[in-house]
Amino acid sequence: MTLTVLGLDGARLPAGGAEALAAAEVVVGTGHQLDAVPVPAGARRLGVSELDGLDRSRHCVVLASGDPGFFGIVRSLRDRGLRPRVLAGRSSVARAFALLGRSWDDVTVVSAHGRALGPALNVCRSRRAVAVLTAPGAGAPEIAAGLVGWQRTLLVAEDLGGPGERVRRHDGGAVAEPHLVLCLADEHAVPARGWIAGGEPPPPASGWALGEDEFSHRDGMITKSEVRAVVLARLAPGLGRLVWDVGAGCGSVGVECGRLGAAVVAVERDKAQCARLVANASGHGVDVRLVQGSAPGALVGLPDPDAVFVGGGGVDTVSACAGVAPRVVVALAALDRVAPCRAALRDGGHTVDGVQLAASRLAELPDGSVRLAATNPVVLLWGVRGSR
Numbered sequence: 001m002t003l004t005v006l007g008l009d010g011a012r013l014p015a016g017g018a019e020a021l022a023a024a025e026v027v028v029g030t031g032h033q034l035d036a037v038p039v040p041a042g043a044r045r046l047g048v049s050e051l052d053g054l055d056r057s058r059h060c061v062v063l064a065s066g067d068p069g070f071f072g073i074v075r076s077l078r079d080r081g082l083r084p085r086v087l088a089g090r091s092s093v094a095r096a097f098a099l100l101g102r103s104w105d106d107v108t109v110v111s112a113h114g115r116a117l118g119p120a121l122n123v124c125r126s127r128r129a130v131a132v133l134t135a136p137g138a139g140a141p142e143i144a145a146g147l148v149g150w151q152r153t154l155l156v157a158e159d160l161g162g163p164g165e166r167v168r169r170h171d172g173g174a175v176a177e178p179h180l181v182l183c184l185a186d187e188h189a190v191p192a193r194g195w196i197a198g199g200e201p202p203p204p205a206s207g208w209a210l211g212e213d214e215f216s217h218r219d220g221m222i223t224k225s226e227v228r229a230v231v232l233a234r235l236a237p238g239l240g241r242l243v244w245d246v247g248a249g250c251g252s253v254g255v256e257c258g259r260l261g262a263a264v265v266a267v268e269r270d271k272a273q274c275a276r277l278v279a280n281a282s283g284h285g286v287d288v289r290l291v292q293g294s295a296p297g298a299l300v301g302l303p304d305p306d307a308v309f310v311g312g313g314g315v316d317t318v319s320a321c322a323g324v325a326p327r328v329v330v331a332l333a334a335l336d337r338v339a340p341c342r343a344a345l346r347d348g349g350h351t352v353d354g355v356q357l358a359a360s361r362l363a364e365l366p367d368g369s370v371r372l373a374a375t376n377p378v379v380l381l382w383g384v385r386g387s388r
């Protein structure tokens with residue numbers, strides 16, 4: 001038996017493809033794919049859901065789209081213990097960026113095809129150039145709806161390789177299936193020259209839990225770096241996740257979550273703090289969506305987070321966050337808030353733990369010797385709900 005996977009991209013069949021098809025006794029594909037190629041008259045036609053019924057004693061050709069080794073059928077075949085010969089077409093992503101005339105080595109490619117849309121959407125919110133493989137119900141309209149509040153341009157690539165092939169701005173109207181979504185923070189920016197495909201992966205080379213002097217802040221009103229280190233560890237920010245930084249102040253926690261790959265919404269009521277936050281985000285090259293307003297009211301309508309840091313906003317805010325997020329971290333200077341916040345997390349179904357942190361830093365004395373300089377003690381509470 002031979003098993004050949006043939007990637008179709010609308011152009012001529014890959015070298016060797018016509019011969020494999022001519023010899024095929026079984027051809028697997030969607031109705032559209034089976035109609036697009038010369039299937040021998042005597043060959044059996046199978047749908048993609050019938051892969052398990054492949055007769056291993058026959059010459060089989062499996063039709064697929066683009067590069068079948070890229071978010072494609074090669075994985076399912078190998079899962080079944082099959083070792084196909086792969087004749088790849090051009091991937092839809094390569095084709096779309098060629099049409100745009102833009103390089104794409106900086107682009108993060110994510111898939112919402114047969115998977116939850118949430119992680120792909122969060123990558124669109126945090127990264128500046130993203131291509132999304134879509135599926136009906138998880139395509140351009142749903143991505144556009146999820147990006148309200150973020151500055152993004154959505155392009156749709158339709159019928160790649162077909163007669164109606166085009167890349168256009170998504171105008172909110174109907175989009176043909178299948179389609180690819182290109183989500184760009186700046187459509188006209190010249191992509192930075194990197195060394196790794198898909199953009200630099202976190203963590204950033206300069207580490208995390210940055211010093212306070214890396215942020216613009218007022219009178220020491222910033223989560224200290226030792227405390228921030230623990231907060232970040234408990235929030236577990238990363239690519240594909242969404243973090244709310246509530247009572248964000250100058251935004252040091254949110255900015256660091258963004259540096260670690262997460263999408264971030266910061267909620268802050270003070271105008272001057274908001275200005276600092278925007279400057280800090282831009283200074284660190286991360287996108288933070290800012291909502292100026294008071295929590296918990298300002299949280300209404302925001303997309304559900306994977307984790308929340310509550311740096312301010314009181315017990316009601318902790319309750320509201322505990323109700324929507326599987327991870328919540330609360331920083332408290334006032335001891336009388338510890339018990340009610342702990343109760344609020346528990347009432348939200350969280351398993352709660354906490355710690356008091358009081359770091360003493362090395363500080364040089366005039367004679368060159370070293371003393372310990374105490375920072376203000378802080379209580380951290382964190383709640384985790386479910387398996388996340």
Ligand SMILES: C[S@@+](CC[C@H](N)C(=O)[O-])C[C@H]1O[C@@H](n2cnc3c(N)ncnc32)[C@H](O)[C@@H]1O
Nearest residue numbers: 065066067072091092133134159160178179180
């Ligand atoms: C399972 S993935 C397969 C990707 C494929 N292996 C490739 O290299 O392009 C399916 C998704 O790829 C994109 N896609 C595949 N063919 C396309 C086409 N002709 N036009 C636009 N998008 C296409 C769509 O987002 C579609 O939902």
